[in-house]
Amino acid sequence: MIKAVIFDLDGVIVDTARYHFLAWKRLADELGIKFTEADNERLKGVSRIRSMEILMELGGITLSQHEKERLANKKNAWFVDYVERMLPEEIFPGVTALITTFKQHGMRIALASSSKNAKTVIQLLRIEHLFEVVVDGTMVVHSKPDPEIFLLAATKLGVEPKECLVFEDAEAGVEAALAAGMHCVGIGTPEQLFKAMRVIRTTGEFTMSMLDDCNAAIKL
């Protein structure tokens, strides 16, 4: 039985995944590395430094630790610049109403994002009050696909992993949720997120009858 819902942030609550892509693309262009939206799928959900390493793999380049950190920080400054101009209207349609409905159904609600900017983003969007628990990239050692962040969220909520339903748009995030022993709804395409128990295009499409379906599937 699902008792808690854990949301990823970027690409699930708000379209900040787009800003991450634009900032990485800008850096890739500066470095002369070809970088497409398909390549970007590998960067979703993973930590900033791991993203930098994947970009280096794509470009076939090696860099010193210092240079790697300098460039990752440069990308982050662009990302922060984009999100600081973001408006609460950029929250995906239906998300706030969905969280409110979940709460009316007695669900516990957490946010679990690999991003070290997660708290800033939810403050800018004025949605901190929606989450009982917030865990972010500053609080874990291992980034998704490692289950650490989701297990920490469950512990803080005081629920069992098997009682948690995770909303994720990243392959690494779906893997992390499953590795944690949780159930996962994918936000995106079934081709990409085929390991999730259900895939929908956007978070706001989720309904309480889909929650009933998830509970029925878990019981089988």
Ligand code: BG6
């Ligand atoms: C995840 C994003 O939420 O956070 C990744 O999907 C990003 O694209 C990661 O790399 C780390 O974010 P930040 O803001 O700490 O660089």
Ligand code: MG
């Ligand atoms: Mg995401």
